[in-house]
Amino acid sequence: MYKYDQIDQKLVDxxxxxxxxxxxxxxxxxLSDEEFRPLxxxxxxxxxxxxxxxxxxxxxxxxxxxxxxxxxxxADKFDRGYGHFSTRQNIQFNWPKLENTPKILKELAxxxxxxxxxxxxxxxxxxxxxxxxxxxxxxxxxxxxAEIIRQWSTFHPEFALLPRKFKISVTGxxxxxxxxxxxxxxxxxxxxTIGKMVIKVWVGGGLGRTPVIxxxxxxxxxxxxxxxxxxxxxxxxxxxxxRDNMYKARIxxxxxxxxxxxxxxxxxxxxxxxxxxxxxxxxxxxxxVASFFTAPDYKKSKSINLDKFIDNKHFVKWLSRNTHSHKIxxxxxxxxxxxxxxxxxxxxxxxxMHAVAxxxxxxxxxxxxxxxxxxxxxxxxxxxxxxxxxxxxxxxxLTTPNIGLLTDIICCPGGDFxxxxxxxxxxxAESIQTLFDDMDYLHDIGDISLNIxxxxxxxxxxxxxxxxxxxxxxxxxxxxxxxxxGDQGNNASIGKVIGPSFSSEEMPIVVKKIIDVYVQQRHxxxxxxxxVKRIGIEPFKSRVYGDEV
Amino acid sequence: MTTIKSQLIYDKTIIKDEWLTIELxxxxxxxxxxxxxxxxxxxxGEEYPTEEQVNKAVFPSSGKILLHLKVLIKHQELLxxxxxxQDIGFWFATHEEIEDSLLLLGDINQFxxxxxxxxxxxxxxxxxxxxxxxxxxxxxxxxxxxGDVLRDQLFFLKRSGFNSYxxxxxxxxxxxxxxxxDFSNPYQGALDTINPAWKRIKR
Ligand code: SF4
Numbered sequence: 001m002y003k004y005d006q007i008d009q010k011l012v013d014x015x016x017x018x019x020x021x022x023x024x025x026x027x028x029x030x031l032s033d034e035e036f037r038p039l040x041x042x043x044x045x046x047x048x049x050x051x052x053x054x055x056x057x058x059x060x061x062x063x064x065x066x067x068x069x070x071x072x073x074x075a076d077k078f079d080r081g082y083g084h085f086s087t088r089q090n091i092q093f094n095w096p097k098l099e100n101t102p103k104i105l106k107e108l109a110x111x112x113x114x115x116x117x118x119x120x121x122x123x124x125x126x127x128x129x130x131x132x133x134x135x136x137x138x139x140x141x142x143x144x145x146a147e148i149i150r151q152w153s154t155f156h157p158e159f160a161l162l163p164r165k166f167k168i169s170v171t172g173x174x175x176x177x178x179x180x181x182x183x184x185x186x187x188x189x190x191x192x193t194i195g196k197m198v199i200k201v202w203v204g205g206g207l208g209r210t211p212v213i214x215x216x217x218x219x220x221x222x223x224x225x226x227x228x229x230x231x232x233x234x235x236x237x238x239x240x241x242x243r244d245n246m247y248k249a250r251i252x253x254x255x256x257x258x259x260x261x262x263x264x265x266x267x268x269x270x271x272x273x274x275x276x277x278x279x280x281x282x283x284x285x286x287x288x289v290a291s292f293f294t295a296p297d298y299k300k301s302k303s304i305n306l307d308k309f310i311d312n313k314h315f316v317k318w319l320s321r322n323t324h325s326h327k328i329x330x331x332x333x334x335x336x337x338x339x340x341x342x343x344x345x346x347x348x349x350x351x352x353m354h355a356v357a358x359x360x361x362x363x364x365x366x367x368x369x370x371x372x373x374x375x376x377x378x379x380x381x382x383x384x385x386x387x388x389x390x391x392x393x394x395x396x397x398l399t400t401p402n403i404g405l406l407t408d409i410i411c412c413p414g415g416d417f418x419x420x421x422x423x424x425x426x427x428x429a430e431s432i433q434t435l436f437d438d439m440d441y442l443h444d445i446g447d448i449s450l451n452i453x454x455x456x457x458x459x460x461x462x463x464x465x466x467x468x469x470x471x472x473x474x475x476x477x478x479x480x481x482x483x484x485x486g487d488q489g490n491n492a493s494i495g496k497v498i499g500p501s502f503s504s505e506e507m508p509i510v511v512k513k514i515i516d517v518y519v520q521q522r523h524x525x526x527x528x529x530x531x532v533k534r535i536g537i538e539p540f541k542s543r544v545y546g547d548e549v
Numbered sequence: 550m551t552t553i554k555s556q557l558i559y560d561k562t563i564i565k566d567e568w569l570t571i572e573l574x575x576x577x578x579x580x581x582x583x584x585x586x587x588x589x590x591x592x593x594g595e596e597y598p599t600e601e602q603v604n605k606a607v608f609p610s611s612g613k614i615l616l617h618l619k620v621l622i623k624h625q626e627l628l629x630x631x632x633x634x635q636d637i638g639f640w641f642a643t644h645e646e647i648e649d650s651l652l653l654l655g656d657i658n659q660f661x662x663x664x665x666x667x668x669x670x671x672x673x674x675x676x677x678x679x680x681x682x683x684x685x686x687x688x689x690x691x692x693x694x695x696g697d698v699l700r701d702q703l704f705f706l707k708r709s710g711f712n713s714y715x716x717x718x719x720x721x722x723x724x725x726x727x728x729x730x731d732f733s734n735p736y737q738g739a740l741d742t743i744n745p746a747w748k749r750i751k752r
Contacts, residue, residue, distance in 0.1 A: 156737055157737075161673025238674060
């Protein structure tokens with residue numbers, strides 16, 4: 001994992017000072033609300049419904065156990081004893097006091113953490129595959145590339161005040177778990193036919209009000225040029241992205257308006273002036289950063305025969321859903337579920353965080369990751385220790401065997417916390433989880449994703465959920481629009497709206513009806529999403545709206 | 550230390566402003582909605598100075614003056630000697646494309662000062678304009694930011710090629726100076742420190 005040197009530490013320390021001073025000037029009325037706004041946002045501070053919300057960066061989702069303990073302590077000391085892991089692989093605190101925020105940042109800096117650029121119209125946290133470095137289908141470890149981009153984008157002077165937020169995602173695996181096609185820039189690393197590392201560059205993807213799957217701007221970019229090429233893209237966007245209408249300000253709108261060919265022409269024109277310039281990376285720098293992400297000290301560990309646990313139904317279920325194959329024989333990656341029933345998706349208590357830190361120390365080289373599905377991952381666990389780990393994690397309600405199942409709901413904070421919301425989202429997740437509490441049934445339904453956002457901003461990624469739920473406002477009351485057939489990964493697609501929206505009471509039943517149609521219509525072994533793609537949304541529609549044929 | 554009462558920062562010090570900025574006359578124009586092809590500046594929804602504004606601009610016949618780029622182009626012949634005397638600079642706003650106009654001007658470095666007007670401090674286009682002037686158009690004289698210029702943007706302006714900042718009237722320029730030093734060792738190479746951290750320092 002990346003370790004700060006003096007340069008990193010100094011920047012973060014100076015940031016704490018800068019921010020403290022800005023807050024001081026704001027409280028002193030030397031800065032207006034409007035002037036302070038972008039400054040606080042670029043430090044992750046929102047003014048929310050009840051209190052400010054502070055979003056702390058977890059670069060590409062990697063955390064050490066030490067950092068997690070600090071987050072737990074902050075939750076205890078400055079918040080109400082819990083934090084919310086977001087779909088951007090960040091953590092949010094919902095109840096800090098404004099005047100305490102500099103103190104929180106100071107404490108974070110002690111463990112090489114910060115809240116830089118976690119919000120505002122700038123380049124946000126770089127995200128990647130939660131199984132990076134451990135998954136067998138990996139071609140290139142995306143984490144060191146993400147770290148190089150993180151450094152380059154931190155306080156980038158030219159892109160400090162973009163038309164709108166800007167999100168970059170990196171993947172280096174055959175199977176894309178980083179949603180690269182739904183990002184402002186998506187970078188897909190691979191090797192070309194002669195074994196050289198190259199990047200397929202996607203641009204103009206995004207969810208939000210106008211969901212768009214990105215376009216390929218370059219099929220094969222040489223890795224040395226990654227920063228200058230991103231710079232050229234961002235310059236074109238910075239200059240020509242709309243600033244008059246915040247709903248049309250994302251890069252996807254610009255790419256659509258110009259067309260990808262014209263957009264590419266402008267980018268190439270800018271790039272010509274900076275290509276091979278000082279920000280070009282070389283082998284030495286690549287290796288320096290990569291050296292932080294070398295494989296941990298794996299033991300020569302044999303695959304163990306897990307058959308002896310066959311009678312332990314719960315453990316076997318957990319094994320099949322919550323662990324992921326590993327590139328090293330005898331190891332697996334474990335997902336600790338933050339989606340237990342009656343738990344707001346992604347929320348973890350300080351107690352749970354301490355427990356996970358403990359487990360990471362004991363079983364996974366003191367490291368963990370946050371997934372964009374809002375769960376916590378121990379990436380390198382020996383198979384022989386899985387049972388032990390499971391038993392301990394169970395004590396903290398972290399072993400719900402529902403990863404990838406219906407109740408592994410992705411859900412934004414919604415109307416309970418977020419001031420932009422049209423509707424609440426957490427209670428919807430909860431009512432669905434309550435209705436579907438039979439684990440056997442959930443396993444029978446199999447792989448399915450259900451994503452909920454409280455408004456168009458789509459923090460819950462509802463467009464790419466197999467079932468998507470979006471909070472909408474109708475005459476001042478809360479309603480929910482349902483989409484079907486969204487998908488992420490290499491076959492990303494945007495879900496289709498099935499019809500008029502529903503009240504919150506209707507929602508669990510609607511989901512139930514959708515599942516019923518699938519169970520009746522599926523072919524042997526056919527997944528929900530494949531079934532939807534095969535039969536279309538009509539059969540679901542007629543069942544849900546009661547007009548059965 | 551004697552302090553100069555001025556809103557202008559050059560490099561790292563406050564100096565007197567020798568230049569007179571000639572604004573464009575305000576003329577009410579009927580806004581016509583233009584249908585059809587997507588034009589870049591139309592995308593951003595902002596208007597360019599109208600011909601009438603350019604034609605009606607008046608300026609003194611001597612002294613150092615900063616003219617709007619379009620006004621300068623219109624009077625280029627007439628101003629030949631003043632340009633030679635280094636008495637003419639030009640300005641434009643963050644949303645204006647200048648490439649075609651620059652072609653008409655000839656050597657950009659015959660002008661000792663170019664200024665970019667920023668209407669709203671949150672308009673980050675100014676940074677890209679600075680960068681373009683320096684690397685794409687090769688401008689190596691004084692580059693000034695004016696308009697809604699505030700302390701918390703100075704560090705970024707400095708790194709984007711600016712070396713002159715006219716601080717908004719109601720703010721203290723001495724206080725603003727502090728903004729130039731927010732960070733001592735930034736990561737990426739930019740226009741003040743060309744190389745990225747990993748090339749400057751052994752890491
Ligand atoms: S989707 Fe809307 S309601 Fe949900 S967190 Fe984002 S902005 Fe808030």
